Amino acid sequence: MKAQDIMIKSVICVDIDGRLPDIKKIMENHKFHHLPVTDNGKLVGIISDRDLLRLISPFIDGLSEQPRDLDTLNRVAHQVMTRQPIAVKAETPIEEVLAWFKRVDISCLPVIDEEEQVIGMISWRDLISHATF
Structure with missing residues (x-):
């Protein structure tokens, strides 16, 4: 099995200059825990x-x-994102995806193509729901 077999394909990304209130609203409306951040279509970060x-x-x-509380809303994605997120390709074996989850304290992995554009997401929940016993 490969990453492409279990990844979620309909991914919403936010632009590097996306504002926090908009990002928060997207996450709340879609019940997301992570959003990939892109710059000119390429993955550059992730916000949880x-x-x-x-x-x-x-x-x-x-x-x-x-007023200082409202100032926290004036930030943009590139100011708060995790830079250089770990990502995998569609052809990555699930064993390697599992290894990343075990080795690094992350709960999702973006799936990217050769141009580093996001084509999917895999969370630990996706792995559990596709586990075979």
Whole structure:
């Protein structure tokens, strides 16, 4: 089995200059935990829901909201993304995908083509749902 056999093919990516409120909305509306970040179509980073939780003030829209809390929304993707994310090709064997999950503390892998464009995503949930016992 290869990455292309279990990857999710309909992937939404955000531009390197995408703003955090828009990114947050995409993640909430689609219930995503990760979003690939692209520059001219090429994968350059990834943003996780944990990144947003860490960066966006929890006081926004609350009684304690301060101007500095709203300033956390003025960031763009390239300021908060993980750069040079680990990615695999469609032909990558599942064993190698599993090895990445075990070796590095990540929970998803973008799947890219020869031009480094995102063509899919694989999460640990995808691996579990395709596991054969």
